[in-house]
Amino acid sequence: MDHGENQVQKEDRETVIRNQRFGLKLFAVYAVTYLLFILCCITSPDLLAATLFLGISNSVVFGFGLILLAIVIALIYGLACRGSGVVSTAAARDAQTQTGSEFKR
Amino acid sequence: MIYEVNYTAVTIFTLIVGLTLWLSVYLAKSATSASGFFAASGGIHWFVNGVAFAGDYLSAASFLGICGMIAFYGYDGFLYSIGYLSGWIVALLVVAEPLKRRGKYTFADALDAAFQSRAIRLSASISTLVVSVFYLIPQMVGAGALVQPLFGLPHWVGVTMVGAVVVAIVMTAGMVSTTYVQFLKGGLLVFFSLILTILILQRGFTVVPESERAARLADQIVEKTTDGRNLINGLPQGRGPGETDLRPVGEVLELPDGATATGPVGPFEFFRILQGSTIALWRGKTVENRTTYSATPTTGKEILRPGNLPALKGIRSEKWADRLNFVSLMLALFCGTAALPHILIRYYTVKDQASARKSTIVGIATIGFFYILTLYLGIGAMTSGAMDVSDNNMAAPLLARSFSNLLFALISAVAFTTVLGTVSGLIIAASGAVAHDLVPLITGRPLVDHAKIKVAKISALVVGLIAIGLGIAFQKMNVNYLVGWAFSVAASANLPALIMALFWSRATWQGITASIMVGMVSALAWILLSGDTFKDVYGLAADQSWIPFSQPGIVTIPLSFLTLILVSLLTTNTRKSVL
Numbered sequence: 001m002d003h004g005e006n007q008v009q010k011e012d013r014e015t016v017i018r019n020q021r022f023g024l025k026l027f028a029v030y031a032v033t034y035l036l037f038i039l040c041c042i043t044s045p046d047l048l049a050a051t052l053f054l055g056i057s058n059s060v061v062f063g064f065g066l067i068l069l070a071i072v073i074a075l076i077y078g079l080a081c082r083g084s085g086v087v088s089t090a091a092a093r094d095a096q097t098q099t100g101s102e103f104k105r
Numbered sequence: 106m107i108y109e110v111n112y113t114a115v116t117i118f119t120l121i122v123g124l125t126l127w128l129s130v131y132l133a134k135s136a137t138s139a140s141g142f143f144a145a146s147g148g149i150h151w152f153v154n155g156v157a158f159a160g161d162y163l164s165a166a167s168f169l170g171i172c173g174m175i176a177f178y179g180y181d182g183f184l185y186s187i188g189y190l191s192g193w194i195v196a197l198l199v200v201a202e203p204l205k206r207r208g209k210y211t212f213a214d215a216l217d218a219a220f221q222s223r224a225i226r227l228s229a230s231i232s233t234l235v236v237s238v239f240y241l242i243p244q245m246v247g248a249g250a251l252v253q254p255l256f257g258l259p260h261w262v263g264v265t266m267v268g269a270v271v272v273a274i275v276m277t278a279g280m281v282s283t284t285y286v287q288f289l290k291g292g293l294l295v296f297f298s299l300i301l302t303i304l305i306l307q308r309g310f311t312v313v314p315e316s317e318r319a320a321r322l323a324d325q326i327v328e329k330t331t332d333g334r335n336l337i338n339g340l341p342q343g344r345g346p347g348e349t350d351l352r353p354v355g356e357v358l359e360l361p362d363g364a365t366a367t368g369p370v371g372p373f374e375f376f377r378i379l380q381g382s383t384i385a386l387w388r389g390k391t392v393e394n395r396t397t398y399s400a401t402p403t404t405g406k407e408i409l410r411p412g413n414l415p416a417l418k419g420i421r422s423e424k425w426a427d428r429l430n431f432v433s434l435m436l437a438l439f440c441g442t443a444a445l446p447h448i449l450i451r452y453y454t455v456k457d458q459a460s461a462r463k464s465t466i467v468g469i470a471t472i473g474f475f476y477i478l479t480l481y482l483g484i485g486a487m488t489s490g491a492m493d494v495s496d497n498n499m500a501a502p503l504l505a506r507s508f509s510n511l512l513f514a515l516i517s518a519v520a521f522t523t524v525l526g527t528v529s530g531l532i533i534a535a536s537g538a539v540a541h542d543l544v545p546l547i548t549g550r551p552l553v554d555h556a557k558i559k560v561a562k563i564s565a566l567v568v569g570l571i572a573i574g575l576g577i578a579f580q581k582m583n584v585n586y587l588v589g590w591a592f593s594v595a596a597s598a599n600l601p602a603l604i605m606a607l608f609w610s611r612a613t614w615q616g617i618t619a620s621i622m623v624g625m626v627s628a629l630a631w632i633l634l635s636g637d638t639f640k641d642v643y644g645l646a647a648d649q650s651w652i653p654f655s656q657p658g659i660v661t662i663p664l665s666f667l668t669l670i671l672v673s674l675l676t677t678n679t680r681k682s683v684l
Binding site for chain 2: 027031034
């Protein structure tokens with residue numbers, strides 16, 4: 001089992017910034033949904049006890065929904081970031097992790 | 106309850122432990138350099154790393170604690186599942202890729218990349234040790250809870266066994282063996298949880314017969330004698346003549362339309378039937394040395410409403426402080442995942458940021474799927490007629506026993522492996538913090554590769570011994586509740602520093618250091634002075650505490666952010682770069 005040097009894919013600055021912005025937008029969507037769920041728990045317990053979908057309690061629907069939303073968001077992010085970046089070597093990776101300053105301002 | 110030794114479980118567990126130790130020895134040659142020992146030389150495939158994320162993250166708290174909470178209190182346990190998973194969104198979309206770009210072996214690497222500050226490295230390594238030890242406690246308690254039915258041995262033996270095996274795994278091949286143990290464990294856990302869920306749906310619900318109802322719903326009284334023995338309903342606890350034991354519990358009292366059994370049910374029908382049913386939920390009330398367990402008929406609708414768990418009863422309270430306690434917990438779970446050092450270091454085991462991203466997505470899918478299953482497992486245990494009324498951590502293995510002894514053996518062994526995987530990750534995170542960050546600070550010069558690995562191995566041994574001691578001391582606490590504390594400390598100490606170091610160009614080393622220390626100390630102080638700790642740890646009345654609610658996150662996370670901003674604005678920025 002080889003755990004030695006391997007080729008790394010270093011993404012360019014524009015790709016990194018684009019991915020980051022898209023990621024933060026998706027994060028905002030999830031964070032707001034999560035917050036609404038928490039607020040629903042403490043302010044509208046009757047809404048959680050009601051059944052709106054398939055005759056199942058909203059508490060279960062919302063809970064499963066939040067978990068599935070996380071998976072969907074992760075997949076969307078993964079697909080959106082697919083194919084970006086350029087190939088470089090392990091040496092480039094080592095250099096950047098040691099300096100931590102690959103993107104100078 | 107008294108458990109008989111299950112030799113099948115012992116055999117399966119011994120085989121799994123043997124396999125993990127063999128794997129560790131086999132992989133030892135891959136961990137002869139510091140890069141190999143701490144980060145598997147960045148050579149782990151993203152899919153393996155993704156499943157290993159699940160193996161690292163799905164701890165005893167997730168499997169034993171959440172299933173137990175749902176089995177005894179209903180939906181509230183599932184709130185933990187939701188919160189634990191939500192944190193992965195922060196990890197994927199905010200932290201994963203910049204952390205991978207900046208770090209090498211430890212959480213402190215990423216924080217310190219732009220500053221080269223001794224203060225940041227020191228505070229981050231202390232925080233890593235504190236969070237790892239806090240997180241280790243529930244894992245070790247879970248190990249002890251499992252060893253009783255598995256081996257028929259006392260709690261402390263289980264804790265010591267896990268500690269010894271894990272230290273051996275970490276000392277032989279570091280992150281390489283830890284990764285493959287976690288991969289194995291993550292895969293096994295999800296697979297067997299799925300099998301259990303299918304069996305639960307196949308079995309459906311069955312009402313306890315009228316003729317047995319009085320006997321099965323009678324109160325159960327446990328009394329501790331002065332010489333340390335237990336009396337059950339006035340008789341000595343045991344299996345011999347003149348002795349008795351606690352009855353297993355978990356009764357369905359009514360089904361919709363007066364049915365007595367449902368037969369196999371679908372995954373949605375399962376909840377529809379539960380909503381129209383009545384279940385006996387068992388509660389214990391302790392007065393001095395006497396605990397009385399009583400059954401309370403509870404409707405399915407009530408079971409699926411949040412607010413039954415004592416720690417979360419504030420959801421339904423009229424007091425804002427009680428509601429804030431719940432919000433605070435959910436905030437800590439949301440922010441905590443991306444701040445756990447043993448999770449963060451897994452980003453260094455893959456080759457690049459694309460692999461870090463892909464492995465997180467695999468991790469989220471695996472972990473999310475498992476958490477959906479926890480609701481079925483918990484309710485399945487609640488209605489299984491097999492639970493130990495005195496120990497909710499045993500709900501999942503006992504649910505398996507209600508199907509067959511072989512499944513019980515398999516699930517117990519998998520649960521034990523669950524503990525091994527998580528504890529390995531925690532110990533390697535802690536030993537990395539000592540060898541890579543702390544010791545070079547103390548000695549004033551970086552360690553060479555060989556010395557770094559040696560120090561890491563010694564640290565692994567010491568942390569393992571500490572974990573064993575704490576696992577024995579905290580035996581009686583629910584493992585999931587303890588993990589909630591670890592999340593609060595991690596979210597308060599690490600996340601604000603990490604986010605601001607990565608994304609705020611005006612952050613200074615002084616601000617980051619102050620943020621970590623203030624977040625860590627304030628969260629710890631809040632927890633130690635909270636009503637829950639007064640009651641569960643000090644044995645005092647909860648209302649003697651002057652802390653308004655027990656979960657610190659909603660106060661200490663913003664406090665940590667605020668500290669970082671204020672101190673940074675008051676000091677000079679010396680950072681080299683920001684992204």
